[in-house]
Amino acid sequence: MAKDPSRRRALTVLAGAGATGALAAVALPSARLVAGPASGGSSGRPWVQVARLTELPEGQPARVRVIADQHDGYTTAKQQPLGQVWLLRKGAEVLAFTATCPHLGCTIDLAPDGKHFFCPCHTSWFDLDGKKTEGKPNKSLRGLDALPVRVTAEKTVEVQFLRFQTGTAKAEVLG
Amino acid sequence: MARWIDDRLGLGELVDGLLDTPAGAPSWARAFTVALGVCFAVAAVSGVALGALYAPAGAGAWASVFFSEFQYPGGWLVRSMHMVSAEGALVFGALALALWVLEGRYRHQRDLAFWSLALVLGLAGAFCITGNPLRWDNRGYFGLVTEVNVMSEVPVAGGLLRSLLLGGVLPNNWTLPRLYTLHSIVLPASILALVALGARSGRRAGPVDGDAPYGEGQLGRDLIASAITFLAILAGAFLLRAPLEAPADPLASYNARPEWYFQWLYVLRNLVPPSLQGVVATGVPVVLGGVVFALPLLDRDPTAPLKRRLPFVAPVALGLLLIGGLTGAGLLSDRKNPELQKARTSQARLDRRALQIARHDGIAPAGALTMMREDPLIKGEDLFRQHCASCHKLGDLGPADGKLAGPSLDGWGTEAWVMAVLDDPDSPSLFGNTPYNGKMPSYTKPPKDPQAAASFTPMPQAQREAIARFLANEARGAPAGHDPEGEKLVKQRCTTCHLFRGDTDDAEGLAPELAGWASLAWTRAQIGNPGTNLTYRPIALSPALDGHMPRFDTQLSSADLDLLTRYVLFRAPREKL
Structure with a gap:
């Protein structure tokens, strides 16, 4: 052709x-x-019971696990530990902070002095009310992320376990 | 046979053709680009083998890597070669790129080839980011979390990038299949495409300088660079083991540190004030990309000697020196960081325990994390830390400020502990800081009250030892009547205050039951409810004795109480008071 x-x-x-x-x-x-x-993958913001009020010592932070049903991709598991929360009781009130560092997501510990929160990954110090400790190193742009918390009539402590965008100056809920 | 093959494929012709191809002046830049290919070839071959043994799912990932590292003969060597060749690709890729800049090889219409090489180097980094978490241990997991969190700081695309990589905002069940697909299909295919692109554009550009055939100059350098690379990979593979730490536990307190090749970024981020960290996350890729893109466009004169090209070469050399310096500084400061070293020691203990359970008991289908969470030693420690360590000391566990509000459990249930109580029950490491302070007298030292001191005679050493021996045997669960002498002594000297099989001279008192003291049953009862007369008395829980041990049967499940009891009884005799 x-x-x-x-x-x-x-x-x-x-x-x-x-x-x-x-x-x-x-x-x-x-x-x-x-x-x-x-x-x-977002499934609302359920209240999860994390402690009894009487278990919490006054003024001393307690780390508790958030135990709830875990919907993870293609599996669902009943009553799994989803994460950790720091609780601080002040009389009948309770403060709750997620134990995830707002800087890059490492796990927040108690500082050796027992009077501060502390992230070991970049040595960031926070006061017990969640604010960045003045005069101490801190790589985060904001204080610890507070979680919605309530004390029920039965004196149980419930939180909404939220996740936050790390590295920002303002807390921004994810999912 | 060789002839049969050659007749059909013409391999000889192909090789001759290759050797005769004009390659121009011999170039180390080109030689080390070939060496980079050697790294990828080793990584590809070992990667196929590892992929064949790998399970890309949370429950199976760690277990399957454990198998290829420890249970499969020579598996560790394949893993080591894979790791060393992958990290070698970063080193040799950077070296090749630096040599390209030094030689100005991107001139002569090789700009596209240069950009391809730079992208290949970037993909080598992507291989590490997607490859490290595949073993699903703490180091890989927390490395991934920090890396994607840094990525998410990039404006606009950051959050999307993280979602696409993880299949959510946090690592989840979708994450490993994604990483595995990227690591074993998408990235290798992209590398092949870039190599084809670079090779095609290089071939079209023709020889750089002169007509020397490939076989008469370049071949030698290619062989030398490849041999150096291959031997370095082999040596590294025998000297370094690919890591496998304890299975990834999202709830772990893990002191995450970047792998060595990301240390410079970590140090750089730490140097700038917090508000500029996001700028670093975005700025570094932009600057690096910008330099790589701009060089061939600015440094264009094909005949310019090195001296005249210094304005282009010097910043790149300085940048590389800076990266090297920051890497060294970061690694050095980590080594000198006592907090980090302490955290590493306790992490290493967990790592060893993980391997120990996996070797002895195997890993159930539920996976390695379940294996860890159900281990009595690990879970027991966890429970102790949560419920006991704010008052009691046990080995390295105890109150954060070191102030005990209950007796130390180091050596609890042993002769030494009983001897210490008989000597000084109000010592701060025993009952000094408890509501029992001053309730029990010392059997070796006179009381403070002078009148009582006058009539005080210390208990003879032999008697104290006999009592300690008797109680330590009770703690070990010796059968009734194991030591009639010791029992007689306890009934003579201790039941004035203490209970012994329910009997006591002091029905209104506080002193606990001594029969079966520190045994499994006694300890289990004590942790569950210390006010039942089985251990301490009901008054123990009254407000009058504020600061006494609370009951835990209202907070802990029966299984957890058993586990905690066994943990305490396992560890206590192994620690020294």
């Missing part, structure tokens, strides 16, 4: 367009699938 440039060009364009179309037809639903679990 004689060379026919216009026919060759037409076929090239057709092949290119066809391949692009076919690729898009596969890639678009695939991309949605990959993005799917990344965006979903």
